[in-house]
Amino acid sequence: MNAFEYAQPATLDEAQALLTSASGPVAVLAGGTDLLTAMKQGIVNPARVVSLKSIEELRGIEVSSDAVRIGAMTTLSELAAHPDVARLYPCLVTAIKGIGSPQIANMGTVGGDLCQHPRCWYYRNGFGLFGMNNGASLVLEGDNRYHAIFGNDGPAKFVNVSSLAPGLIALDATFNVRGADKQMRDIPAADFFKTPSAPEESLTSLAAGEVLTHITIPAAQTRNATYEVRERHGLDWPLVTASVAYTDAGGSAQNVRVVLGHVAPTPWVVDAAAKTLEGKAIDEAAAAACGTSAVADAKPLSMNGYKVQLAKVAVKRALLAAAG
Amino acid sequence: MPFRKKPEEPSGLSRRGFLKTVGAGTVAGGLIGESATPPRASAQAPALAGPGPIPLELNINGKVEKVSVEPRVTLLDTLRNHLDLTGSKKVCDRGTCGACTVLLDNKPIYSCSMLAVEAQGHAVQTIESLGTPEQLSAIQAAFVEHDAQQCGFCTPGFVVACTAFVHDHPNATLEDVRAGLGGNLCRCGTYHGVTEAVLQVVKTGKGGA
Structure with a gap:
């Protein structure tokens, strides 16, 4: 890890002044479970690190009658243990439990989970976000078993690995961002997540000096669930996840959202598939049909065709879990 | 000996009570206040520390330890290389094995994935504070009884993680144990012994000790 100057300010004003005044590359430190690894691997090399750990207003969960507001520095353990979160948003609790490591959940933060760097092994081994070597795509030529099956037409073929993002999108959450001004x-x-078309482009819609401060989720009672397909329980990322949410209107589903994780450079919203369920009862046949529809546009690479089947089944099982 | 001599600890206090007592005496704020970097001219500008070594005061196993390390040095490397506390093991160094597990304010964390500078103002407890060769902790005794180690390299991290787990899950089932210890890996595959050891401590109700 390269040397850097470090600050742990107590206010957002101070933090953002430190982020915008740096002359070299700067990094925001949240829980550290991803950033420190990326710095040890030499793929992120900041000259200045600004920790958000002492900014009290970024921590905690506020519940009102119409929304739940989560500070970006709230840990994943704190989120999963909150009684209102457990009651209203089982799709988030399942995703956190899926991480499988109490240590990661105790350290990792909500904001950090959403801003993780991809796990693509070519990226992690120094071949850049797109895994290029001498103008050739190592992803296309090499081992792409964990790469994208959607949204992979451009140079980005990695997958977004956030645990919470698919659930938060399904729940129609809003990300609250504070600018340097x-x-x-x-x-x-x-809209927070972006697929870069050039290596210097950002993975999120955060501008320079902007900080993700809170996540606001409508408190409306929905049926929601996450289903993860994994090789290992814990200490690994899932192969494919599906998060779903809908309003139960007397046995028929309304406002259905279906979002896949680990299948594309961003969380992958499959609105067309979700629409097939509008006004219907969620049963085995309807859920299976939705899963089939969700993967209709998949374009697997040479080694990850199996993920299409996983995604199809994950959607079905998430819907059935939500329906109870 | 796998476990170091326990630092002096007031008798009659539980581990948790002890940590709370110690925690109350430490200053949580002013993390950067003692930085070697001189304060900037503007009163508005927050202090920057480093990139050179900075003096830190860390609360390790109930004692205040003074070290001078660069901001980039992890808590794990500080424990092992600067404080001679080598019980916490450096294996993957990227938060995927659990061998470096310590307790931070009583919660298990990976010390490889935290900067030492961030640990200021928190109570850190390492494997060295748990039990003694003469008087093993409940988890350590159960590990011996159930042959819960083979090569032993993951054992310190497992013992710390198990200690926190049984304290927080006094009625744990086998499924709970498996899920709750998901943050630690054993390359020898001695999971059966570990889960048996933890279940025994849960059953005997000694996890709070």
Whole structure:
């Protein structure tokens, strides 16, 4: 890990002043479970690290009658243990439990989970976000068993690995972002994530000096669930996940959201498949049909065709879990 | 000996009570206040520390330890290389094995994935504070009884993680144990012994000790 200057300010004003005044590359430190690894691997090399750990206003969960507001520095353990979160958002609790390591859940934060660097092994071994070597795609030529099956037409073929993002998008959450000018802006969860078309482009819609401060989720009672397909329990990322949410209107589903994780460079929203369930009862046949529809546009690479089947089944099982 | 002599600890206090007592005496704020970097001219500008070594005061196993390390040095490397506390093991060094597990304010964390500078103001407890060769902790005794180690390299991390787990899950089932210890790996595959050891401590109700 390269040497860097470090600050742990107590306020957002101070933190953002430190982020914008740096002359070299700067990194925001949250829980550290991803950033420190990326720095040891030499794929992120900041000259200045600004920790958000002492900023009290970024921690904690506020529950009101119409929304649940989660500070970005709330740990994953704190989120999963919150009684209102457990009652309203089982899709998030399942995703956190799936991480499988109490140590990661105790350290990792909500904001950090959403801003993780991809796990693509070519990226992690120094071949850049797109895994290129001498103009050739190592992903296409090499081992792409864990790579994208959607949204992989461009140079980005890695997958987004956030545990919470698919659930937050399904729940229609809003990401609250504070600019360097101290102005707040709201970003719908689905619009936060970007697929870069050039190596220097960002993976999120955060501008320089902007900080993700809170996540706001409508408190409306929905049926929601996450289903993860994994090789190992814990200490690994899932192969494919599906998060679903809908309003139960007397036995028929309304406002159905279906979001896949680990299948594309961003969380992958499958609205067309979700629409097939509008006004219907969620039963085995309807859920299976939705899963089939969700993967209709999949374009697997040479070694990851199996993920299409996993995604199809994950959607079905998430819907059936939500329906109870 | 796998376990170091326990630092002096007031008798009659539980581990948790002891940590709370110690924690109350430490200063949580002012993390960067003692930085070697001189304060900047503007009163508005927050202090920056490093990149050179900075003096830190860490609360390790109930004692205040003074070290001077660069901000980039992890808590694990500080324990092992600067404080001669080599019980916490450096294996993967990227948060995927659990051999470096320590307790931070009583919660298990990976010390490889935290900077030492971030640990200021928190109570850190390492494997060295758990039990003595003469008087093993409940988890350590159960590990011996159930042959819960083979090569032993993952054992310190497992013992710390198990200690926290049984304290927080006094009625754990086998499924709970498996899920709750998911943050630690054993390359020898001695999981059966570990789960048996933990279940025994749960059954005897000694996990709070």
